[in-house]
Amino acid sequence: MNLKSKKVAIIGSGSWATAIAKMVLENVKHINWYMRKPETTEHFEKTGHNPRYLQNVEFDTNRITFYNDIDEITSDSGILIFAIPSAYLPVILGNMKTDISKKHILSGIKGVVSEENLLVVQYFNRFFNVPFENMGVIAGPCHAEEVALKRLSYLTVACTDEKKAEKFASLITCDYIKTTVSDDIWGTEYSSVLKNIIAIASGICHGLRYGDNFQAVLISNAIQEIKRFVDTVHPINRDIKSSAYLGDLLVTAYSQFSRNRTFGMMIGKGYPVKAAKLELNMVAEGYYSSKSIFEINKIHKVDMPITEAVYNILYENASPKKEIALLTEKLS
Amino acid sequence: MNLKSKKVAIIGSGSWATAIAKMVLENVKHINWYMRKPETTEHFEKTGHNPRYLQNVEFDTNRITFYNDIDEITSDSGILIFAIPSAYLPVILGNMKTDISKKHILSGIKGVVSEENLLVVQYFNRFFNVPFENMGVIAGPCHAEEVALKRLSYLTVACTDEKKAEKFASLITCDYIKTTVSDDIWGTEYSSVLKNIIAIASGICHGLRYGDNFQAVLISNAIQEIKRFVDTVHPINRDIKSSAYLGDLLVTAYSQFSRNRTFGMMIGKGYPVKAAKLELNMVAEGYYSSKSIFEINKIHKVDMPITEAVYNILYENASPKKEIALLTEKLS
Numbered sequence: 288m289n290l291k292s293k294k295v296a297i298i299g300s301g302s303w304a305t306a307i308a309k310m311v312l313e314n315v316k317h318i319n320w321y322m323r324k325p326e327t328t329e330h331f332e333k334t335g336h337n338p339r340y341l342q343n344v345e346f347d348t349n350r351i352t353f354y355n356d357i358d359e360i361t362s363d364s365g366i367l368i369f370a371i372p373s374a375y376l377p378v379i380l381g382n383m384k385t386d387i388s389k390k391h392i393l394s395g396i397k398g399v400v401s402e403e404n405l406l407v408v409q410y411f412n413r414f415f416n417v418p419f420e421n422m423g424v425i426a427g428p429c430h431a432e433e434v435a436l437k438r439l440s441y442l443t444v445a446c447t448d449e450k451k452a453e454k455f456a457s458l459i460t461c462d463y464i465k466t467t468v469s470d471d472i473w474g475t476e477y478s479s480v481l482k483n484i485i486a487i488a489s490g491i492c493h494g495l496r497y498g499d500n501f502q503a504v505l506i507s508n509a510i511q512e513i514k515r516f517v518d519t520v521h522p523i524n525r526d527i528k529s530s531a532y533l534g535d536l537l538v539t540a541y542s543q544f545s546r547n548r549t550f551g552m553m554i555g556k557g558y559p560v561k562a563a564k565l566e567l568n569m570v571a572e573g574y575y576s577s578k579s580i581f582e583i584n585k586i587h588k589v590d591m592p593i594t595e596a597v598y599n600i601l602y603e604n605a606s607p608k609k610e611i612a613l614l615t616e617k618l619s
Numbered sequence: 620m621n622l623k624s625k626k627v628a629i630i631g632s633g634s635w636a637t638a639i640a641k642m643v644l645e646n647v648k649h650i651n652w653y654m655r656k657p658e659t660t661e662h663f664e665k666t667g668h669n670p671r672y673l674q675n676v677e678f679d680t681n682r683i684t685f686y687n688d689i690d691e692i693t694s695d696s697g698i699l700i701f702a703i704p705s706a707y708l709p710v711i712l713g714n715m716k717t718d719i720s721k722k723h724i725l726s727g728i729k730g731v732v733s734e735e736n737l738l739v740v741q742y743f744n745r746f747f748n749v750p751f752e753n754m755g756v757i758a759g760p761c762h763a764e765e766v767a768l769k770r771l772s773y774l775t776v777a778c779t780d781e782k783k784a785e786k787f788a789s790l791i792t793c794d795y796i797k798t799t800v801s802d803d804i805w806g807t808e809y810s811s812v813l814k815n816i817i818a819i820a821s822g823i824c825h826g827l828r829y830g831d832n833f834q835a836v837l838i839s840n841a842i843q844e845i846k847r848f849v850d851t852v853h854p855i856n857r858d859i860k861s862s863a864y865l866g867d868l869l870v871t872a873y874s875q876f877s878r879n880r881t882f883g884m885m886i887g888k889g890y891p892v893k894a895a896k897l898e899l900n901m902v903a904e905g906y907y908s909s910k911s912i913f914e915i916n917k918i919h920k921v922d923m924p925i926t927e928a929v930y931n932i933l934y935e936n937a938s939p940k941k942e943i944a945l946l947t948e949k950l951s
Contacts, residue, residue, distance in 0.1 A: 428835035438830035439947060467951045498770035503760035503870035507862045514860070528846070528860070530839045530951065538835035541873055615771060619799045619862065 293365025293391065294319060295458065298357075298379070300327050302340035303395055304370035306431035308351075309344055311368070313461035317350050321360045323379065328353035341435040361385040366393060366458070368425075372570045373398030373407065380415075388416040393423045393444075393455050397479040398572040399579035406476045419472070420448040423455040426475045426531045427467075428538035437463040443531035444468050445475040467531070473521035475531055478513055481594070482536040483573030484580060485509040487551035488593050489540040491600065491607050494555020501615075506540055508618045509593055516580075516589045547573040554600060555607050577601055592617040625697025625723065626651060627790065630689075630711070632659050634672035635727055636702035638763035640683075641676055643700070645793035651684050653692040655711065660685035673767040693717040698725060698790070700757075704902045705730030705739065712747075720748040725755045725776075725787050729811045730904040731911035738808045751804070752780040755787040758807045758863045759799075760870035769795040775863035776800050777807040799863070805853035807863055810845055813926070814868040815905030816912060817841040819883035820925050821872040823932065823939050826887020833947075838872055840950045841925055848912075848921045879905040886932060887939050909933055924949040 295315055297308045300322035311318055322328050330338040332353060335345050354360035361367060362385050371379065373396050392411050400410040408424065411417040423446040433440060442459060444466055446452035452468035460466045469475060485506070492505060513536065514527040527533060539545050550571035553563040564574070581598040584591055596614045599605035627647055629640045632654035643650055654660050662670040664685060667677050686692035693699060694717050703711065705728050724743050732742040740756065743749040755778040765772060774791060776798055778784035784800035792798045801807060817838070824837060845868065846859040859865060871877050882903035885895040896906070913930040916923055928946045931937035 428832050428839075430830070430832055433830040433832045436830070438828070438832060440830075440832035441836045441951065465947070465951075496770070498762070498765040498768070498772075499870055499874065500760050500762055500765045500770060500772035503866040503873075504773045504862045506869055507760075507860055507866040510865070511858070511860050526843070528839055528843050530836045533842070534835040534839040537838055537869075538831055541835075542831065615797070619773065619797075 294363060295366045295368065296321060296360050296364035297368050297370065298360070299370035299395075300324075300337065300340075301370065301372075302431035305337045305341045305344060306429075306434035307368055307370050307395055307425070307459065308346070309434060310459040310461060310464055312346070312350060314458050317352070319352050319354060319360050319364050321354045321357060323355065325355050328355060341431060344435045357383050358385045361387050361390065364390070366391045368393040368395060369407070370395035372396070373400050373572060374570055374575060376400055376407070376410065377402070390417065391421050391423075391451075391455075392417055393425060393458075394476075395425045397483060399480055399576050399583075401575050401579060404579045404583050406473070406480075408472055408476060420446070420451065422446065422472070423452055424472050424475050424479075425459070426479045426535055428530060428534035430538065430542065430544065432544070434464070439463050439465070441465045441467065441530050441534070443475065443529070445470065445472040445531070447472055469531060471521070471523060471525050474517040474523070474525050477517050477520060478527075478532045479535055480572075480576045481513045481516065481580065482539045483547045483571070484577045484594050484597050485513075485536060486539045486542075486545045486547035487554075487571065487573040487577065487601075488597050490545075490548035490551020490553075491555035491597070492611055493548070494552040494557075495608060495611055497611070502540075504618055505593070506536065509540070510536055512591050512593055516584070516587070516591060519587050519589050520583075547571045550574065551597075560601055573597070574601060626695060627698045627700065628653060628692050628696035629700050629702065630692070631702035631727075632656075632669065632672070633702065633704075634763035637669045637673045637676060638761070638766035639700055639702050639727055639757070639791065640678070641766060642791040642793060642796055644678070644682060646790050649682050649684070651686060651692050651696050653686045653689060655687065657687050660687060673763060676767045689715050690717045693719050693722065696722070698723045700725040700727060701739070702727035704728070705732050705904060706902055706907060708732055708739070708742065709734070722749065723753050723755075723783075723787075724749055725757060725790075726808075727757045729815060731812055731908050733907050733911060736911045736915050738805070738812075740804055740808060752778070752783065754778065754804070755784055756804050756807050756811075757791070758811045758867055760862060760866035762870065762874065762876065764876070766796070771795050771797070773797045773799065773862050773866070775807065775861070777802065777804045777863070779804055801863060803853070803855060803857050806849040806855070806857050809849050809852060810859075810864045811867055812904075812908045813845045813848065813912065814871045815879045815903070816909045816926050816929050817845075817868060818871045818874075818877050818879035819886075819903065819905040819909065819933075820929050822877075822880035822883020822885075823887040823929070824943055825880070826884040826889075827940060827943055829943070834872075836950055837925070838868065841872070842868055844923050844925055848916070848919070848923060851919050851921050852915075879903045882906065883929075892933055905929070906933060
């Protein structure tokens with residue numbers, strides 16, 4: 288398989304999609320790029336940059352073919368890199384006619400596909416017959432904004448077939464991006480989902496005026512909770528302290544810019560959940576993920592006090608103050 | 620042994636000593652408190668607060684007997700809680716005549732006693748014949764400033780005798796301080812020493828304009844480095860992701876207020892080491908610790924790329940830019 292000979296498509300118009308496009312263009316001459324709205328691609332073609340995200344990154348539009356039609360771009364491309372909110376995945380692919388079962392899929396999505404509580408790779412496998420060994424997951428501590436600034440970042444590409452993981456990785460490795468490969472596609476995906484829930488918890492506690500001492504305890508307990516969950520759901524030998532797991536958690540939970548943390552902070556400060564959602568006007572993945580993981584965990588019954596506290600606050604109308612006070616008794 | 624019937628002495632006048640005094644006074648009626656300079660204790664007695672640190676914490680001076688003489692306070696007290704920079708320990712105790720071999724010692728010091736490269740408990744054992752089982756170590760993620768604000772914090776008290784650990788812990792447990800006990804006195808002490816070296820590394824990288832993505836990778840690699848070292852030096856079953864180890868690392872390395880991180884940042888920004896030491900006008904424990912750990916590790920030969928990079932920059936005149944560039948190749 289020569290992945291490099293296949294045409295690469297980026298699906299998404301957000302900051303992470305834009306950062307991935309930048310990395311891929313360091314390695315291939317030309318990419319296809321899907322954005323849902325024609326006005327976004329028109330603006331992009333006119334100005335050479337994304338109208339809303341990472342505007343400081345200039346693209347050579349001669350090296351990009353833009354699409355607004357998901358059937359056209361999937362037909363024209365061999366490797367599909369998805370970087371959209373998980374909630375949009377069924378919306379965008381719902382009416383697609385193209386058979387993508389032979390395509391290679393790389394996911395930069397950090398959420399569960401909600402109605403079915405599926406990981407992204409499970410979703411593509413079940414509904415589009417893509418074999419697991421043809422799919423990869425990009426994870427690791429990475430603010431898109433720092434990719435724009437070419438600040439050194441380390442990404443992990445997970446695929447059950449490690450040779451394919453290496454080929455996927457070669458699409459994004461460059462001067463400022465170091466990559467590691469892993470065969471832990473399940474642990475990597477679940478962990479990147481869970482970290483957003485923890486970021487919400489971190490925000491709630493900050494909003495309630497818990498300090499940095501407590502945050503450190505919360506995060507230490509959180510990585511233990513993540514380990515318990517992924518080790519139960521997919522018991523293989525993994526070091527949860529690696530950048531793909533712990534690093535990803537740290538960069539999100541300690542970030543002032545994480546939308547999940549900001550969402551949590553508003554809840555902690557007393558905003559009703561609905562109001563916080565409206566005010567933010569964008570999707571905090573962890574909001575949906577906390578429900579999905581809570582439901583998935585009904586089968587596994589892993590001890591997950593932080594996830595449960597977030598779920599109770601967001602979905603069961605529990606008082607943040609009381610719920611976090613209860614949580615503090617369960618941490619150590 | 621009834622530890623509560625013994626008179627408690629605090630040795631030290633810094634912010635951590637002041638925070639510990641506050642916690643202990645939540646549990647006992649009266650404490651002895653040693654500060655080296657008479658003008659400090661005079662000011663304290665006059666105003667009811669520490670002249671330089673945590674000035675917002677008001678003390679009832681009727682509940683405190685102040686000392687400037689180390690022989691007097693050690694003679695008058697059964698439990699000695701030390702919270703001073705490790706470099707001052709031999710200075711303060713050098714001329715002490717009192718036999719403290721029967722006393723109980725609790726250490727809040729986070730450094731190696733330099734000339735001998737000894738942990739604090741080793742130092743008290745070797746030079747003052749205090750048995751290990753009569754000594755405890757206080758660790759955990761804890762900015763003294765947040766204790767002053769009564770923000771919920773979790774501390775770990777380690778002692779080879781866990782029952783004594785519980786008694787030590789009962790001296791500081793209160794509404795806003797939860798405590799856990801541990802028998803891992805070695806791992807706890809080494810880990811609290813190592814985290815200061817990591818905080819310097821973190822500061823150097825920040826000074827060199829590495830971003831948050833890289834910081835998350837650095838810290839993920841750092842906790843693995845700490846685990847390798849403590850598991851080699853004292854191989855027992857411990858979870859390095861606990862608050863006493865990982866939490867303590869996080870609160871220090873992510874803190875804007877850590878003197879170690881600030882010291883590192885100055886180095887990263889180009890200050891010569893001597894100038895940074897002068898400018899800061901206070902001891903960054905990690906500066907001494909990096910040399911001690913580097914030397915101790917000559918025996919153990921643990922792979923410690925971060926500690927070595929810090930050592931090379933601080934003691935071997937290595938260029939921070941080049942040394943960290945080399946380090947980035949060793950991380951993943």
